[in-house]
Amino acid sequence: MGKVMDVYINGGFRQSAATETIPVTNPATQEVLVEAPYTTMEEINEAVAAARTAFLAWRRVPAPERARMLMKYQMLLKEKQDDIARVLSQETGKTFADAQGDVWRGIEVVEQACNVPAMMMGETSENVARNIDTYSIIQPLGVCVGITPFNFPAMIPLWMFPLAIACGNTFVLKPSEQDPMTPNMLIELFYQCGFPKDLVQLVHGGREQVDALLTHPDTRAISFVGSVNVGQHVYRTGTQHLKRVQCMTGAKNHMVVMPDANKDQVVNALIGSSVGAAGQRCMAISVAVFVGEAAAMIEDVRAAMAEVRPGAWDDSEAGYGPQISPAARERILGYIEKGKQEGATCLLDGSDVSVEGYPDGNWVGPTLFSDVKTDMSIYTDEIFGPVLVAVKEDTLDDAIATINANPYGNGTSIFTSSGGAARKFQSEIEVGQVGINVPIPVPLPFFSFTGWKNSFYGDQHAYGKQAIRFYTETKTITARWFDADAVASANMTIALK
Numbered sequence: 273m274g275k276v277m278d279v280y281i282n283g284g285f286r287q288s289a290a291t292e293t294i295p296v297t298n299p300a301t302q303e304v305l306v307e308a309p310y311t312t313m314e315e316i317n318e319a320v321a322a323a324r325t326a327f328l329a330w331r332r333v334p335a336p337e338r339a340r341m342l343m344k345y346q347m348l349l350k351e352k353q354d355d356i357a358r359v360l361s362q363e364t365g366k367t368f369a370d371a372q373g374d375v376w377r378g379i380e381v382v383e384q385a386c387n388v389p390a391m392m393m394g395e396t397s398e399n400v401a402r403n404i405d406t407y408s409i410i411q412p413l414g415v416c417v418g419i420t421p422f423n424f425p426a427m428i429p430l431w432m433f434p435l436a437i438a439c440g441n442t443f444v445l446k447p448s449e450q451d452p453m454t455p456n457m458l459i460e461l462f463y464q465c466g467f468p469k470d471l472v473q474l475v476h477g478g479r480e481q482v483d484a485l486l487t488h489p490d491t492r493a494i495s496f497v498g499s500v501n502v503g504q505h506v507y508r509t510g511t512q513h514l515k516r517v518q519c520m521t522g523a524k525n526h527m528v529v530m531p532d533a534n535k536d537q538v539v540n541a542l543i544g545s546s547v548g549a550a551g552q553r554c555m556a557i558s559v560a561v562f563v564g565e566a567a568a569m570i571e572d573v574r575a576a577m578a579e580v581r582p583g584a585w586d587d588s589e590a591g592y593g594p595q596i597s598p599a600a601r602e603r604i605l606g607y608i609e610k611g612k613q614e615g616a617t618c619l620l621d622g623s624d625v626s627v628e629g630y631p632d633g634n635w636v637g638p639t640l641f642s643d644v645k646t647d648m649s650i651y652t653d654e655i656f657g658p659v660l661v662a663v664k665e666d667t668l669d670d671a672i673a674t675i676n677a678n679p680y681g682n683g684t685s686i687f688t689s690s691g692g693a694a695r696k697f698q699s700e701i702e703v704g705q706v707g708i709n710v711p712i713p714v715p716l717p718f719f720s721f722t723g724w725k726n727s728f729y730g731d732q733h734a735y736g737k738q739a740i741r742f743y744t745e746t747k748t749i750t751a752r753w754f755d756a757d758a759v760a761s762a763n764m765t766i767a768l769k
């Protein structure tokens with residue numbers, strides 16, 4: 273067994289007592305970078321207990337002090353962002369520019385968390401009855417848990433623990449076992465900012481470790497990001513154990529192309545949003561819906577897509593990197609094969625792509641299908657690779673009906689020059705995050721992440737400013753005050769006697 277990475281449990285980084293580990297590999301080369309331990313159940317319990325003890329002191333630290341520490345963290349992350357992006361590129365295979373974006377989007381959430389004193393203000397109402405005022409205060413919950421996926425190992429942990437900590441909670445983070453080096457670095461930097469020990473515990477592992485956190489009596493809130501099946505399991509198990517749970521899950525995102533859309537914009541947007549990041553984005557566009565004569569643009573999309581090639585992280589000409597694992601690559605190749613068997617037309621086939629100097633990488637080339645029907649598996653399933661499927665519809669109403677019938681509802685977009693079409697789309701579409709001439713409409717963190725249907729289970733207050741609602745309780749206080757005049761006159765009467 274090679275070098276095993278540390279966990280952070282009860283006071284500091286240390287080696288886990290785990291006997292089982294999982295190799296973390298570079299997806300472009302298969303080189304084993306490190307081993308991640310399957311944290312033992314005793315260690316999970318120790319982590320939650322340490323977080324619980326730390327909470328009792330941390331909740332008393334004034335919100336402006338917590339914010340000042342987070343400002344330090346934000347500055348340190350900015351200073352080290354390229355170092356983090358280099359580690360991230362190694363374990364995910366992402367191109368350096370893509371890795372930098374992953375880190376930056378996380379830093380933006382830390383910036384938002386620095387605003388915590390204003391976000392944790394309650395409300396007051398004077399004289400709800402004679403001499404009675406009611407007011408509310410916002411308080412932290414306790415030990416919160418984050419379970420994160422492989423595809424954004426910086427951004428997604430940073431969606432969670434800085435906001436939870438800002439609110440006065442403590443946190444146990446269980447990142448993806450496929451790329452845990454970046455989260456370790458984020459937590460190392462966190463403790464360099466002078467935060468008290470034990471605010472964030474870092475454990476590694478898979479299902480067993482997640483289940484232990486979901487069922488532990490001292491964990492209060494669970495944030496999960498990952499696939500639909502696992503998200504459903506986390507939601508069911510967490511709520512069954514009476515936790516507050518939010519699960520951001522899988523997707524099949526459609527982009528509608530109207531005949532009046534600008535062709536160059538459509539082509540650029542479709543290429544970047546479908547094959548960019550190797551299609552490993554929950555907000556990737558995986559279905560292009562061409563309305564009426566817009567179908568003439570499919571050939572332009574094919575020609576532009578054929579120019580894009582995957583490559584290694586430091587290849588500045590590469591459009592994107594490898595898939596995360598050989599298993600992920602095999603799964604995608606299986607879908608490409610199925611698409612052909614099911615009768616779709618494969619206009620561009622990325623199954624056989626190779627990258628010079630990297631014969632062992634998990635490469636899949638850009639792939640485009642047309643004549644796709646909505647009962648084909650390349651349409652119904654989240655492929656999570658650089659595969660775009662094209663569907664044709666006669667009218668905008670038909671396109672909206674198709675999208676609304678899809679069980680996912682994470683993101684969607686429309687490209688058009690008609691204000692009327694755009695407004696109809698934004699109003700009638702049953703999807704949580706809508707782009708108008710914007711292909712990947714991920715909101716900045718002063719909004720929430722608002723997937724619908726099978727893309728989101730639980731509390732909608734996810735990720736941004738509104739996540740303060742997820743990570744806190746509201747306490748409402750009603751107080752009767754003595755009437756000042758009545759008290760004064762009573763005193764006077766007594767004095768005169």
Ligand code: NAD
Pocket residue numbers: 419420421422423424446447448449477478479480482483497498499500502503505520521522523553554654656682721723727
């Ligand atoms: P995944 O569901 O396999 O893993 C997510 C986390 O769950 C990991 O930490 C993993 O260790 C853990 N896990 C895996 N199997 C488990 C099980 N049986 N029981 C309990 N925990 C388990 O997801 P992934 O492959 O790492 O990430 C890709 C998925 O995440 C895609 O479906 C993508 O759409 C989704 N995603 C969604 C969003 C969003 O905001 N909606 C963002 C990013 C990724």
